[in-house]
Each structure stands twice: as structure tokens, then as C-alpha cells.
Amino acid sequence: MLFRNLANACVLLSVVLAACNTSTNKNENKPDPLVTNRDTTVNPAQDFFHYADGGWFKAHPIPSSERSNGIFRTIQDTINDQVRRICEEASKANDATGSNKQKIGDFFASGMDTVNIEKAGIAPLKNEFAAIDSINSIDAVIAAIAHLHSIGASPLFSFYISQDDKISDKYAMLFAQGGIGLGVRDYYFDNDGRTKNIRNEYVKHIQKMLQLSGTDSATASAGALNIMKLETELAAHSRKLAELRDPEKNYNKMPVAQFNKLTPAINWNNVLPLLGIKNGDTVIVGQPEFYSALNNTLSKFSIKDWKAYLRWNLINAYASYLNKAIDDENFYFNATILSGVKERKPRWKTVVENTNGYLGELIGQVYVKEYLPEGTKDKLVEIGNNIRDVFAGHIKKLDWMSDSTKTKALYKLSKIVMKVGYPDKWKDMSNLTIDRSSYAQNVMHANQWFYNYMISKWGKPVDREEWTMMPQTYNAYYNPSNNEIVVPACNIIVPGFEGRMPDDAVLYGIIGGSTFGHEITHGFDDQGSQYDDKGNLRNWWTKEDREKFLAKTKLIVEQFNNYVMLDSLHINGDATQGENIADLGGVVMGYEAFKKTNQYKNNETVAGLTPDQRYFLAYGYAWMVNATPESIARQIRIDVHSPAQYRVNGPLSNIPEFYKTFNVKPGDAMYRADSLRVVIW
The missing domain is CATH 3.40.390.10 (Collagenase (Catalytic Domain))
Incomplete structure (x- = not known):
């Protein structure tokens, strides 16, 4: 690219x-x-x-x-x-509900409505937080992970539908390493001063985000430390950046039954339907050793730890679309600490x-x-x-x-x-619902649309015109x-x-x-x-x-x-x-x-x-x-x-x-x- x-x-x-x-x-x-x-x-x-x-x-x-x-x-x-001109013109238009202009205008208007965003706080995620709080088993953890993938978060692993590398006219289910907030394993293990500082700031950031999502200070502090330990565990079994560039080594095709043997604690026959896949029989696993290690990771951490990890993944995915305190903390770590950006750009640009x-x-x-x-x-x-x-x-x-x-x-x-x-042809986004009531909800609807669009490819001929x-x-x-x-x-x-x-x-x-x-x-x-x-x-x-x-x-x-x-x-x-x-x-x-x-x-x-x-x-x-x-x-x-x-x-x-x-x-x-x-x- x-x-x-x-x-x-x-x-x-x-x-x-x-x-x-x-x-x-x-x-x-x-x-x-x-x-x-x-x-x-x-x-x-x-x-x-x-x-x-x-x-x-x-x-x-x-x-x-x-x-x-x-x-x-x-x-x-x-x-x-x-x-901006397109968005503002669309937001002033009176086009019919469901039209392209209506969706563009309402999405933009909802993002500019800081009064409503501030008033709502974390309410747009209320039901999702409640579902996470109700988790009481590892099976429920896995089910919640599958759901979060469908709304734009990506905890524990990576999952997507794409062309089969060796049969390019067919779509395949691909599973790869993932679940680490810093992106690559080196951040968790390198010991130069720059990287150590990022790790320290990352733990502080997680704690603050958990608190801003409604967790009390003591629980957030303990949760941040355990999330860092959990992500470090995932990183330890993740391949380095250069290793991810070898298509042969990252192509490990197997029946779902064999995939189950890699992860006895996860029954993929039950998980695939939760991911939206019906009648899935074969998967391509990018890094089998990562999935083999998941069993130990799942049992090594408590249900409470997993709930904190999922809460963190959710708030991290939606921070940019929520109230100012959460948005500012998200900016501080991801823009200032990681990229050296000192000031926010005008909101309209974002x-x-x-x-x-x-x-x-x-x-x-x-x-x-x-x-x-x-x-x-x-x-x-x-x-x-x-x-x-x-x-x-x-x-x-x-x-x-x-x-x-x-x-x-x-x-x-x-x-x-x-x-x-x-x-020559455009994606049909007619069934995407956008309105002015909630910026975060609009993002969630869009994330769900794109996820469902990806899942809909399963079992269909490859569209080479896309x-x-x-x-x-x-x-x-x-x-x-x-x-x-x-x-x-x-x-x-x-x-x-x-x-x-x-x-x-x-x-x-x-x-x-x-x-x-x-x-x-x-x-x-x-x-x-x-x-x-x-x-x-x-x-x-x-x-x-x-x-x-x-x-x-x-x-x-x-x-x-x-x-x-x-x-x-x-x-x-x-x-x-x-x-x-x-x-x-x-x-x-x-x-x-x-x-x-x-x-x-x-x-x-x-x-x-x-x-x-x-x-x-x-x-x-x-x-x-x-x-x-x-x-x-x-x-x-x-x-x-x-x-x-x-x-x-x-x-x-x-x-x-x-x-x-x-x-x-x-x-x-x-x-x-x-x-x-x-x-x-």
C-alpha cells in the first residue's frame, strides 16, 4: 500500500x-x-x-x-x-429519511451537538456496560467478546472475512492474534526509556478511562494493573511485526474441530454463530500458537479481570464519540503521549x-x-x-x-x-439507520453495518469489483x-x-x-x-x-x-x-x-x-x-x-x-x- x-x-x-x-x-x-x-x-x-x-x-x-x-x-x-460544505449542506436539507443526504447531515449534526453529547455522558453505552456487568462465567466472557466485535471493539483476538489466500475466488474465515491496546508486542517488552514511559502512561490512562466509565477509583486502579498483565500475556504469544508479513506462515487452514483442539476452553462451534457465521466448517488461523496460549490466559485471570478488560475495550472504542472528559483523556494518551500532539484541532475537523x-x-x-x-x-x-x-x-x-x-x-x-x-457501483447502505439523537449510537450503528456487510460475504462468490x-x-x-x-x-x-x-x-x-x-x-x-x-x-x-x-x-x-x-x-x-x-x-x-x-x-x-x-x-x-x-x-x-x-x-x-x-x-x-x-x- x-x-x-x-x-x-x-x-x-x-x-x-x-x-x-x-x-x-x-x-x-x-x-x-x-x-x-x-x-x-x-x-x-x-x-x-x-x-x-x-x-x-x-x-x-x-x-x-x-x-x-x-x-x-x-x-x-x-x-x-x-x-464540511457537503456535511453542512446536507444537515440543512430536508431530504427524506434514509436518503444519503439525510444520513450525512444527521451524522455530522450529531457529532457537532456537544450539548447533547455532554448531557448524555456514557448513557449511549449503558446497555453494553450492563451486559458486561452481568457476566458470570468464561462462556459469558466469550459471548461478550463475540458481541463486542460486531460493534467496533476487538478484544482478545482478530476475526474477519476475507478472500482465501490459496483459493482467491472464495471467502474464508480468518482468525489472527489481537486484543492488545498498544497494537504490537514490542511495547510490552522493550525496555528503552521511551517505551517504559508509554507503558506507565498506558496503565494510568486505562485507570482514568475506567473511572470515567463509572468504575470507582480503587477498582479502576486494580483493574488497570490487571488489564496490563492480561495484555502483556497476550503480547507474549503474539508474533512480531516482521513475522506477520509471511503469508505462508500465517496461513494455517483447519477444520473447526481442529481449531477447537487448539483452544479446549473455547468451543468455536458455539462461538461462530455468535459472530454471525452459520454452518462454518473451516477456518484459517494466522498464528496457532497465540490461540493455543489462550486457554491459560482465560483461566489465569478472574471473571472480574475479564469484565474490566471488556469494559476497557468498549470505552476505548467509543471514547472519541462521548463526553468531553472521556474524549480529552483519550486524546491525551493517543495523541499527546503516543504522537506528540499538544492541542486539539477544531471540533468540526474531527x-x-x-x-x-x-x-x-x-x-x-x-x-x-x-x-x-x-x-x-x-x-x-x-x-x-x-x-x-x-x-x-x-x-x-x-x-x-x-x-x-x-x-x-x-x-x-x-x-x-x-x-x-x-x-462503477457503490455499496448499498440503505439499511443503515442514522439520526441526530446520539453521536455514539450513530457510530455504533455504522460499526454494526460494516460488520454485517463483512459477514454477509460468507458463502457468497467473491466480488472482485469491490x-x-x-x-x-x-x-x-x-x-x-x-x-x-x-x-x-x-x-x-x-x-x-x-x-x-x-x-x-x-x-x-x-x-x-x-x-x-x-x-x-x-x-x-x-x-x-x-x-x-x-x-x-x-x-x-x-x-x-x-x-x-x-x-x-x-x-x-x-x-x-x-x-x-x-x-x-x-x-x-x-x-x-x-x-x-x-x-x-x-x-x-x-x-x-x-x-x-x-x-x-x-x-x-x-x-x-x-x-x-x-x-x-x-x-x-x-x-x-x-x-x-x-x-x-x-x-x-x-x-x-x-x-x-x-x-x-x-x-x-x-x-x-x-x-x-x-x-x-x-x-x-x-x-x-x-x-x-x-x-x-
Whole structure:
């Protein structure tokens, strides 16, 4: 996945559509972002990221209400304004109950109604708390866990319906490790000062949240300590982030009867119907050792402990939608402690983002009608096909891959489905009930809708036309089970070129390289390369070719393991290798496609920059993100993407043309010896 870490960025699209057919900037008097973003006090051979983007960072410090600032934050602010207008207009309309506008308007209005939210307090969760309080057995604990999954919480384990990795035309039930509030196991065991402080703050946070949910101080204090012990127990049997990236090791298909043997204390024949599954006979278990350990965990803690744990999971899931005291405490831990954010953003922004998060399918339909000009899909497909053609040329010229594997690789490449722009059909959300009475209840209804939508897939043919991103989402992804890339319409925009046309160097550096090139390469990274043209987890490589490929990926793992952020945090090269491979492939393919344009062939200079300079600066612009130290530290812990600095410096340090363009010499920080430079595709 591209993971721009930004949703809903469809801004100023119309200004760039014609640009794909031209390479000349017709308005030389306007400032050029590639020029003004630079910090020319930085040597590009030492740190290209800060050379390309440092000028912008100096002029635009991170707001105290944000964890980062940069290209995505700028676009997000514009999108928030646009979605706000849609929400406010919908909230003033008198459309019939059940219409898209009614749901959008009422959801937004309920979130803005702080008087009603404050008056309600925790009342929206009253019935759920009462059900938890009535638990008197382990069987009742398990039943409550199943129910909480259906309303947006995720205690004890992860459960979802998705395509079977090895039979991609069928849906499967998947069970994976889960149930830990800090997300990854490292937070529970690493002993550096930063992580210890987070653990200490986490226990305090749980205690405060339990108290705010109605638990007395002494019970909340004891409950928080026991919840931490319980989650540490779950974490102890959880795989590390890098291990979760091996699809073969995380594919353990078994009959439900065998699953029951893993967890004698849990009868899954009884639990599956509670999860909404009828006649379930086979499951895929991601981490069997996690489930084997659940028996001890279930018996090790008292019913009282489990009730506190479930109460915590519920209040944690709904904290952002409840009264100010709960919302503020939730913000303090999750935003301030974990990400370094000091102030709250205006409430309307939060509510807009939540409305778009839950009702983006409905808002997206408005965007398509009101903001996207005709031709969007065609232009995206044109760029995507150019990148695919370049990728095919690279495969044909590989000196490390045999002809038989090349044939299969080329066939898989030719079968990649490109979903671009927006879906041809939308999800039917007509049975989702939204009104203005309760913000938290609206969220609960939406969570139930999405859960039921997921469950409804069970037993049905796979819908390969489904999208999991909206047209207003500034992001993209590769789905190995469908052998498809999905690029929403807004990825064609280039902020900073308002009222004029970006040149091809910019378009291919951002849209071609960091988007289409990146996502196509995901089909051939360490994970994606294990899936065939139909999306099945199946080896299509010769043994020798696979070994050569893994030797090359090992080099990129070693490269990124050596990068250090902040004081002493090394990037996890194993966990991030798929994204690093995709970044490298993307920038290479984008550059090769750019070389076919008239701008490159005619060596046209724009804003005093050569085509090569502009292309690499545009790639740097694609990742112009400045983040707080706390946010970077958290990203390294939980994310499979490298921090923005090394999404730029890492891949570029492997490209000879970059060395030539910016005069990189031995001894420079960006320099890597020929023997260490990673060349894969």
C-alpha cells in the first residue's frame, strides 16, 4: 500500500488533467513548488530529503494540533473544507429519511451537538456496560467478546472475512492474534526509556478511562494493573511485526474441530454463530500458537479481570464519540503521549473526518458528481499503462531471472487489474439507520453495518469489483488476492500547481513513481511475488530464481536496518522491506516512463531545473512529510512503512542517474558502493 497516511484528498483535480499531455509550464511567473520547497543550505548528496523539502518545513512548522505537516496535511485541510460544505449542506436539507443526504447531515449534526453529547455522558453505552456487568462465567466472557466485535471493539483476538489466500475466488474465515491496546508486542517488552514511559502512561490512562466509565477509583486502579498483565500475556504469544508479513506462515487452514483442539476452553462451534457465521466448517488461523496460549490466559485471570478488560475495550472504542472528559483523556494518551500532539484541532475537523470515515461511500458519490471532471479515469489508466509497459521491459532485460520465470512474471503483470478513479457501483447502505439523537449510537450503528456487510460475504462468490477506498482518498493499494491495484481519482492531483499545468517530470515523479509504479511493484515484492496471476498464494518461481530474488531483498533489508531515526531507533528492515521494495521499484519505473516524454527527450528546462532534477525533486515532494519525534517513534514500532525521510533517501541512494544529477561522490551520506546498491526489478 502507498500509505500516504491521509484520507480524503481530492483537491484541484481539474488543473492537472490537461497537464498529462504537455511538459511546458505556461506560467513562469508563479512560484514553482520544486524550487521554493528546497533548502539550498543542505547538500543534496548528504540528505536529499531535507534538501528537497526543508525549505517548506522551515516555513511551515508542525501545528501544535497535528502529528505531522507537509503535502498530505495541506491537502487534508482543503478536503476538510470541502467535505464540511457537503456535511453542512446536507444537515440543512430536508431530504427524506434514509436518503444519503439525510444520513450525512444527521451524522455530522450529531457529532457537532456537544450539548447533547455532554448531557448524555456514557448513557449511549449503558446497555453494553450492563451486559458486561452481568457476566458470570468464561462462556459469558466469550459471548461478550463475540458481541463486542460486531460493534467496533476487538478484544482478545482478530476475526474477519476475507478472500482465501490459496483459493482467491472464495471467502474464508480468518482468525489472527489481537486484543492488545498498544497494537504490537514490542511495547510490552522493550525496555528503552521511551517505551517504559508509554507503558506507565498506558496503565494510568486505562485507570482514568475506567473511572470515567463509572468504575470507582480503587477498582479502576486494580483493574488497570490487571488489564496490563492480561495484555502483556497476550503480547507474549503474539508474533512480531516482521513475522506477520509471511503469508505462508500465517496461513494455517483447519477444520473447526481442529481449531477447537487448539483452544479446549473455547468451543468455536458455539462461538461462530455468535459472530454471525452459520454452518462454518473451516477456518484459517494466522498464528496457532497465540490461540493455543489462550486457554491459560482465560483461566489465569478472574471473571472480574475479564469484565474490566471488556469494559476497557468498549470505552476505548467509543471514547472519541462521548463526553468531553472521556474524549480529552483519550486524546491525551493517543495523541499527546503516543504522537506528540499538544492541542486539539477544531471540533468540526474531527467530526468531518469521522463522518467521512464512516459514510465515505455516500460522500464519495457527491464528490464524483460535483468535483471530478470527465476523463479522470482515462488519464489515470494512461499513466498506469505507461508504467506497466516500462515494468515489462525491465522484466525482459533481467539478468538474474530465467526465461521460464520471466514468462510467468510478464503474464502476471499483464493480468494486473487497474481500478482507477472511482467504483462503477457503490455499496448499498440503505439499511443503515442514522439520526441526530446520539453521536455514539450513530457510530455504533455504522460499526454494526460494516460488520454485517463483512459477514454477509460468507458463502457468497467473491466480488472482485469491490473497492475498499473512496475516490476522495489520497492513497492507493495493491491487493494480491485480486492481483489488482486501486488508485482513487484524487491521486492525480499535484498541490501547489493551482491554476496551471504541472510538467511531466512532476506527474511521473508523483503519480507515475510514488503511486502507479509503487503499487505495481507490490505485485512483485517479497509478499506480492508469492501470489500468482489469479491472486492465489502459489509458487510460480523456479527454486534458483527465488533464491536470487531473496538475496536481492536481503540487501534492501540490510540497507534499511542501518538507518537510524531520532536518537537510536533503527528502522526495521524486515518489517518494512515490502514497502521499501515498492518505493525503489516505483521511482525507477516512474523515471523510465518519464524518459519517454517529450520533456525529457528535448531536455526542457523548467524553473531553472533540468528534467532529471525536476523528476527527483518531484519524487521528494511526494513524501514531503515532517513528523513529531513521538509520531516517528510510534511509526517505527507499528508500521510497515519507513519514515518519509528514508522513503526518499533510501531508494534514491540506489539509482545511478540520481548520483549523476546531484553529483553524489564517495564519502557523501547518500553514496552507496556499487556492490551495496539494490537493483531488483
